[in-house]
Amino acid sequence: MATNETRALTPVEDEVLSLLHSLGVPETSWRNGTRPVRSPITGEVIAQVPEADAAGAALAVERSVAAYEAWRAVPAPRRGELVRLLGEELRAHKTELGRLVTLEVGKVLSEGLGEVQEMIDICDFAVGLSRQLYGLTIASERPGHRMMETWHPVGPVAIITAFNFPVAVWSWNAALALVCGNSVLWKPSEKTPLTALAVQALFERAAHAFGSAPEGLSQLLIGGAEVGAALTDDTRIPVVSATGSTRMGRIVGERVARRFGRSILELGGNNAAIVSPSADLDLALRGIAFAAMGTAGQRCTTLRRLIVHEGVYDTLVPRLAKAYGSVSIGDPREAGTLIGPLIDQAAFEVMQDALDAARAAGGRVHGGERVAIGGHADAYYVRPALVELDAQIDIVKHETFAPILYVLRCTGLPEAIKLHNEVPQGLSSSIFTNDLREAEAFLSAEGSDCGIANVNIGPSGAEIGGAFGGEKETGGGRESGSDAWKAYMRRATNTINYSRALPLAQGVSFDID
CATH class of the missing domain: 3.40.605.10 (Aldehyde Dehydrogenase; Chain A, domain 1)
Known part of the structure; x- marks a missing residue:
């Protein structure tokens, strides 16, 4: 928030000011401080907080x-x-x-x-x-x-x-x-x-x-x-x-x-979903779309890897690519917007570096480009990226905090679980299947190695009733x-002796006169 009181506030500044007042936040805690705060919607400074x-x-x-x-x-x-x-x-x-x-x-x-x-x-x-x-x-x-x-x-x-x-x-x-x-x-x-x-x-x-x-x-x-x-x-x-x-x-x-x-x-999370031949593909498409694109890919539980059985790959992936190409991107306050901005320029640059690495390894990239919204030069809106790969290359094993979904083929559940588990992170996971044996295998000790494992829903959207967290580098x-x-x-651990004797544990004897 600029200190010049004579300057007219921008619409975003004005809305922030109104909200902070209604929430009871004193002006001294967000005005004239040393650290600027930016809104990713426009990229403008909306407050200056003390540190x-x-x-x-x-x-x-x-x-x-x-x-x-x-x-x-x-x-x-x-x-x-x-x-x-x-x-x-x-x-x-x-x-x-x-x-x-x-x-x-x-x-x-x-x-x-x-x-x-x-x-x-x-x-x-x-x-x-x-x-x-x-x-x-x-x-x-x-x-x-x-x-x-x-x-x-x-x-x-x-x-x-x-x-x-x-x-x-x-x-x-x-x-x-x-x-x-x-x-x-x-x-x-x-x-x-x-x-x-x-x-x-x-x-x-x-x-x-x-x-x-x-x-x-x-x-x-x-x-x-x-x-x-x-x-x-x-x-x-x-x-x-x-x-x-x-x-x-x-x-x-x-x-x-x-x-x-x-x-x-x-x-960090580097969460994967497996799509089996028996999966309900309409259900899977909806689950994948939200998990991979929601919050502009900036969730720890965002879906970042999709492992699709070769028998349904050519049916599912083109439909997914179409959804990626048509999803609504814009001001997150507006009705109908599904994808808002990345948090800042650094997040955009990290995303582009990851996509460049995928292209260099032969990846086929759909989307990923910056999208101009409202003429805001300092705001970073992007189209979510779908990247088809022939192998789980090094960049896939690193979490990129942006809307990138890497897609891999598999020939069966054993290969899918191997691909799923061979990353350093272990937060959340899912499988789309109507095969009871596959679902139980995925949830077993020989299946997902994550702290969260789901069936027929994506890896994101955890409820507060269950413990949240993961294994390995998570x-x-x-x-x-x-x-x-x-x-x-x-x-x-407390022990209370309510008898008049003093027996010791494990049969130990220690008698004194």
Whole structure:
């Protein structure tokens, strides 16, 4: 946002200003700062946010420790009430926050609203969870003894998020961490700080309604690598949840491990779908199109590799190429648009480099070119690219965060699974088949090696009820549903002797006079 008050605001600036005001974000947090924020829709600067530094991060951690020490003593169902209030704020402001996501990230409006719905859903999940943080009662081998597990809050949790899901991923972590009794510190992507500021404002409103939340329970730190390093290295933070590239995850994971902290890593995905001869091709076409082109290919679960049986290849792939050539690309706020812009110029250049490498290896590229939308020279709209290849070359084994779908032929399920698994990443996967044996083989220990494996849907669109995450270079972390809450707590095994004797385990004898 320019500091010159006499200049007329552009339409995008004006809309951002209106949304930030309606969401309760103070002007001091987005005007006249040092870091410019651009909207990928037009490429223009829409705000200037202040940045934290390492010293500021250290003070924030100090406040977070104090908040944790108070919050851990609050009963878990009471902690759930705060998260319920946060969910109510999100419900009340879903339209405004969803539209801000669209303006800052470039997602089509239905996806921006869907991201906020994910936040609402995880709040509902966490509220129920606040009454289910239970351990086991375990049979003891010693008479007159009872053994059990208890789960306790672990401490401040640092959450580092990426631009593509600027608010939902925070909520997956924060809602669980809060009901588990922890405080949270959030470092959002430098590319998407406005949505983070909006969520922080809504959290503070919920905390005010709650009435007794300790100060510093949830804090926001906008900044670059210096802030990330400060959070990663601070021994007062026992858990760091980081979402982003594999390169980033290697840095975070190693630094946290050096001080014996825990990492929840959600890193790169290079997701594949297999299309078998028995597949419903109409269903497959729809599933592939959304998974590969949705969010302009900027999801960790985006479909990036398509492995098609030779018996249906010549039927499916031409239909897919036609869909790629006709999909609507444009301003994501407009009805009918399916593909919005890439986040920035760097993303466009990485995409073009990957396509050049595929062409050099003999790949047949459909699409991939830049598309002029609205005369915005600094906005990067592209036509999604479909690349037919004869082999899974090196570039295919690297995640390119853009709408590129590599297509390979296979002769049967064993070859398809081999191609599927021979990449370093292991996030999400799918198979389109009406053959029960093929489906079960794909889901078995000898099938997909990913953390998510689907049948007759694409690899994207995970629900919050299931644990989200992957294997290999995806990092092994799990967030959101199922028992992912255990990553935000510490476990204690307790033994109670209610007898007057003192038998030792394993029959050990140690008698003294």
